[in-house]
Amino acid sequence: MLEKVKETTAYIRSKVTVEPEVGIILGTGLGGLTKDIKNQEVLDYGDIPNFPVSTVEGHHGRLIFGDLGGKKVVAMQGRFHFYEGYDMKEVTFPVRVMKYLGVKNLFVSNASGGVNPDFEIGDLMIINDHINLLPNPLIGPNDKEFGPRFPDMSQPYDYKLIALAQDIAKKNGINTQIGCYVGTTGPTFETPKEYQYFRIIGGDTVGMSTVPEVIVARQMGLPVFAISIITDLGVPGKIVEITHEEVQKVGKEAERKMTLIMEEMLQNL
Template sequence: MESFKQQVEEAAAFVRARLSIKPLIGLILGTGLGDLVTDMENARQLPYSAIPHYPTSTVQSHAGRLACGIWAGKPVIAMQGRIHLYEGYTAQQVSFPIRVLAALGIPTLIISNAAGGLNPHYSPGDLMLIADHINLTGQNPLIGPNVDQWGLRFPDMTQPYSRQLQALALETAVNERIKLHRGVYAGVLGPSLETAAETRFLRTIGADAVGMSTIMEVITAVHAGLDVLGISAITNVNLPDAYQPATIEQVIATAQQAGRDLMPLLERTIEQL
């Protein structure tokens, strides 16, 4: 664990030395959503492959870059693409980027993802504010020795997503006339998509959307004491009794469509932080 901590510190020092500003907000852009920072001012970009010990993204539509600059009037550092368990990384490796962002001193982390809809009231292209999550991956980034400087051995998870940030995002959505559901995100391992029976099970246990990311990142962020806001772009909606296949091309295209609402929602929300 000491070597992992040292790796995080080395990566953070590398990134910090190449930034002209101190970021206050971390932003993770999921599948099909990586272009949201094209309007960032004075942006500096670092490919993941250039950062010591930093895992690289192998997934289609994930650029694999850190971008830091001014967005919505605030100093933001954005992950254009993320790391997934299904790529073969461990939970600890998936947590590495969050540890680096925390070491850079950000107090707030905003996470976006592309997710399959389970709630029959959702439609493709909708946005869902993540109120809570269900971890069905069988993994946890906190397994192993605890680094006390990073957080408690047994972090409380009663409010993994900041209620204050949720309220701000909901109010912003109303003001911007953007439809924003509020629901529960189920995280699964992937990369295979869910069967009809699994979809029925997920809905039965209270999930409104399902995806293959986010959970490891949020657990790590909570452990690090960060305030977290999570928003899912609903790429497809599957009812167990009318199950339809979904291709990755459809997922990316619909996520990009949802991004047209997600971008102004994030901008207006960040402006108020």
């Protein structure tokens, strides 16, 4: 794994001039933020050695380097999921590469289903904790160069970044929620009883990504900020049939608010 990470990092450095300070992972239907990145240098996943390829609609499959919010960034326009058939080391491989490219902070976004009865479709939820119901990406041999065998997870999401995001949202009149994200394997959407279970165990939203990437980022010492767009509701009385296309549509409608928050956060880092 370490050799592959270094090989991929060397290839990317040979193709782009940007030295990124911040890594950004964009979720389903949330790739529009990349339009604001200036002086872009783009690599398709398919051209990058050892990189998986996105197979889900709404995930374009490109690494985009450039300037955003006064910072040098690398954005993943499309992520990888366990349900696509990739193992957890493949799902989280880009996070390790970002770290070796010099990234100092990781920003993550996703589309998720709200199980908190106070949430509405289109809400933004800043993630302050998670519950992992996916295989842990650190299972297997551990290379000490990546980080400790048993990483501390008492602060998976950086408190300072959370506070900064809340201040920016308030200043711009953007209402945000805050809460716990439950990570599941997918690819099915949840049953009513599963939604109920996730709420009982402490979840506010549920989705099929994010948690593995955050675990690996924390092992490698990267502070993380993550935000969910609530694209459907798993609340009794509000559960309706949902499709992937509808998730993408809601994500795009709320994306502008998320982009504003992230760009201003970058300006303040």
